[in-house]
Amino acid sequence: MQRGGARGTARDIPSATVGRLITYLRVLNGLEARGVERVSSDLLADEAHVSAFQVRKDLAYFGTFGTRGTGYTVSSLKGELKRILGLTRPWRVAIVGMGRLGQALADYPGLSEYDFDLVAAFDVDERKVGQRHGGVVVRHMGELGAAVAELGLEIVLLTVPVGAAQAAVDAVVAAGVRGILNFAPTVVSVPEGVKVEPVDFLAALKRVSYFLHEGALVEDRG
Amino acid sequence: MQRGGARGTARDIPSATVGRLITYLRVLNGLEARGVERVSSDLLADEAHVSAFQVRKDLAYFGTFGTRGTGYTVSSLKGELKRILGLTRPWRVAIVGMGRLGQALADYPGLSEYDFDLVAAFDVDERKVGQRHGGVVVRHMGELGAAVAELGLEIVLLTVPVGAAQAAVDAVVAAGVRGILNFAPTVVSVPEGVKVEPVDFLAALKRVSYFLHEGALVEDRG
DNA sequence: ATATGTGAATTGATTCACAGCG
DNA sequence: CGCTGTGAATCAATTCACATAT
Numbered sequence: 504m505q506r507g508g509a510r511g512t513a514r515d516i517p518s519a520t521v522g523r524l525i526t527y528l529r530v531l532n533g534l535e536a537r538g539v540e541r542v543s544s545d546l547l548a549d550e551a552h553v554s555a556f557q558v559r560k561d562l563a564y565f566g567t568f569g570t571r572g573t574g575y576t577v578s579s580l581k582g583e584l585k586r587i588l589g590l591t592r593p594w595r596v597a598i599v600g601m602g603r604l605g606q607a608l609a610d611y612p613g614l615s616e617y618d619f620d621l622v623a624a625f626d627v628d629e630r631k632v633g634q635r636h637g638g639v640v641v642r643h644m645g646e647l648g649a650a651v652a653e654l655g656l657e658i659v660l661l662t663v664p665v666g667a668a669q670a671a672v673d674a675v676v677a678a679g680v681r682g683i684l685n686f687a688p689t690v691v692s693v694p695e696g697v698k699v700e701p702v703d704f705l706a707a708l709k710r711v712s713y714f715l716h717e718g719a720l721v722e723d724r725g
Numbered sequence: 726m727q728r729g730g731a732r733g734t735a736r737d738i739p740s741a742t743v744g745r746l747i748t749y750l751r752v753l754n755g756l757e758a759r760g761v762e763r764v765s766s767d768l769l770a771d772e773a774h775v776s777a778f779q780v781r782k783d784l785a786y787f788g789t790f791g792t793r794g795t796g797y798t799v800s801s802l803k804g805e806l807k808r809i810l811g812l813t814r815p816w817r818v819a820i821v822g823m824g825r826l827g828q829a830l831a832d833y834p835g836l837s838e839y840d841f842d843l844v845a846a847f848d849v850d851e852r853k854v855g856q857r858h859g860g861v862v863v864r865h866m867g868e869l870g871a872a873v874a875e876l877g878l879e880i881v882l883l884t885v886p887v888g889a890a891q892a893a894v895d896a897v898v899a900a901g902v903r904g905i906l907n908f909a910p911t912v913v914s915v916p917e918g919v920k921v922e923p924v925d926f927l928a929a930l931k932r933v934s935y936f937l938h939e940g941a942l943v944e945d946r947g
Numbered sequence: 948a949t950a951t952g953t954g955a956a957t958t959g960a961t962t963c964a965c966a967g968c969g
Numbered sequence: 970c971g972c973t974g975t976g977a978a979t980c981a982a983t984t985c986a987c988a989t990a991t
Contacts, residue, residue: 517960518932521959525931526912543972554913555972556962563974568730570975588931589938594928607829608926613910617927658933660926681940682933683924688835690748690774698936700929704830704882706907707838707922708818709747709810710740711880711904716811717738718903739982765950777950778984785952793951793990 520561523586526551527558531581590618597623597656599671600663601631603642605688608660609637622654627667633638644671647678658682665689672699741782744903747808748773749780753803765796769874812840819845819878821893822885823853823863831859849889852881866893869900880904887911894921 508712530550540720544562548555550631568583569575579697585591592717595621598605603626614621614637625713626632650656663671668687675683681697688705697701752772755763770777778799784790790805801840807813818841820827827846830836836843836859846863849853856863864872881902885893890909897905903919910927 512787521932521935522928524935525928527855528931529911545972550912552914554962559972559974560961567974569973570826572971573969574972590931590935594930594934594937603832607825608953610825613927614832617910617930618886619930651749657937658930682927682937684933686926688839689751690772692774696940698933700932702924702926702929704908704924705835706744706747707906708816708839708841708880709750709812710743710921710922712811713746713809713818715879715904718918741982767950776984781950782983789952791951794949796950797989871965 514618516564520564521588523551523553523557523561526553526589527561527583528581528590531577534577535581540577541574542577542580544569547575590677593618593620594657595620595622595655596658596660597625597650597654598660598662599625599644599647599675600661600667601626601628601634601636602662602664605660605662606636608662609639611637619658622656623650625650644674647674651679656680658684660684660686662686674690738786742786743810744778745773745775745783746810748775749783750803750806750810750812751838753799753806756799757803762799763796764799764802765790769797815840815842816879817842817844817877818880818882819843819872819876820882820884821847821866821869821897822888822889823848823850823856823858824884827882827884828858830884831861833859841880844878845872847872868894869896873901878902880906881885882906882908884908 530547531542533550544555544558548551548558551558560611565587566583568580573618588672596614597648598609598621601609601624605626609621609624621637621639624636624639625644626641627644633642656678658678659675659682661668661671661683665687668685668689669691672683672685672691672693676693676697683691683693683697683699684702685691685699686702688703690701691699693699740802749769751770753764753774762804763930766777766780770780787809788805790802798898807940816834818829820843823846824833831843831846843859843861846858846861848863849866849868851865852867874918877901879902881897881904883890883893883897883905887909890907890911892912894905894913894915898915898919905915905919905921906924907913907921908924910925913921914922
């Protein structure tokens with residue numbers, strides 16, 4: 504069951520594991536900011552709200568990064584996680600759909616702070632074309648393909664209305680982009696090899712609604 | 726393995742199932758809008774991008790809603806899902822943290838459209854207090870407890886900076902709110918009985934980054 | 948004839964216990 | 970002696986096959 508070598512070319516990693524690696528990386532950033540240099544799987548687990556077994560198993564998919572009897576070096580484990588997650592260089596992202604949310608995302612400083620470079624913004628509305636947000640000038644959707652070639656655009660933040668989502672996804676995929684964050688509250692289809700991650704706060708609201716409603720129904724536990 | 730009765734007071738439902746029910750509900754809304762009256766688990770599965778087995782198993786946790794040989798009635802299955810998810814009445818929500826994102830959410834028409842009533846907004850910054858967004862006047866955080874009592878506030882959309890997230894969550898929980906959407910890119914702790922749903926587009930970006938990076942590493946499959 | 952509902956089988960993820968190394 | 974790394978065991982979720990109802 505061993506994977507890859509020192510390069511960590513792993514397959515069949517549970518997506519839950521990838522999600523937790525992102526959390527571990529955040530915890531490590533926090534520890535580093537507080538001047539902590541070494542960390543055990545126990546401490547890491549506490550901060551990430553998972554079990555220490557889970558931390559060690561998650562890391563084991565990719566290699567062995569700790570020292571027995573000692574733990575992990577914060578800075579080096581952080582580096583390994585960044586390497587595993589593909590965060591060793593900035594990714595070039597664009598926003599498609601410059602409504603309220605698209606504009607807010609363009610102006611959000613967290614994007615560059617976390618090493619994602621906003622290189623373009625697009626809309627179908629001619630009135631929005633030419634406007635400037637977050638350091639880029641809005642272009643017309645028709646220029647998407649050109650932008651991929653010119654700017655090396657890799658990931659799109661899709662912030663169009665629900666009804667326009669699938670068509671916009673098709674255009675984005677046709678332009679050669681293989682990573683999409685879908686902010687629209689709908690399921691979209693993409694071909695193999697393209698990754699869509701939903702960012703769906705209405706669905707999150709409904710999960711909370713289910714929890715509160717269900718808790719009220721059960722009241723006393725079985 | 727049977728659960729509850731006609732009332733559907735189910736326990737131990739996989740959270741993945743709850744997530745899919747939300748998707749099914751969306752698909753049903755779409756079908757209803759197109760005038761479709763009956764639907765099979767097969768069609769529902771196609772539109773939701775899952776298997777028909779999965780659809781039937783998910784529904785079976787809560788009861789039996791179809792007719793053998795025929796399928797499901799769109800409007801009645803929709804009603805059942807809304808009942809299961811606790812969406813038969815509007816939930817009273819407030820926004821905590823009226824920065825750019827908080828303001829954008831307050832003005833977002835989707836909230837009321839999907840039956841969530843924005844009843845209040847809060848910030849610690851005195852300069853923001855008194856401003857009007859999305860039909861509510863921003864109040865100071867100190868009034869949170871009073872708002873829960875007065876307005877029956879049930880769910881908070883937490884849009885404060887990362888560093889303020891845990892303290893804000895503590896205040897929200899102390900005020901008696903048991904449902905929180907956490908938009909800050911950090912893990913927060915809450916007591917038993919309180920539900921926090923992360924809405925974390927930076928984490929989603931990193932999942933996409935992992936996928937693209939990993940796909941590039943593997944290149945040719947197995 | 949057709950499509951649901953569900954026990955059984957399978958697959959996958961998490962937990963555990965301890966071997967192995969510093 | 971402490972803490973990581975990992976095969977084995979447990980637990981959970983998904984898939985399947987088919988009995989069942991219309």
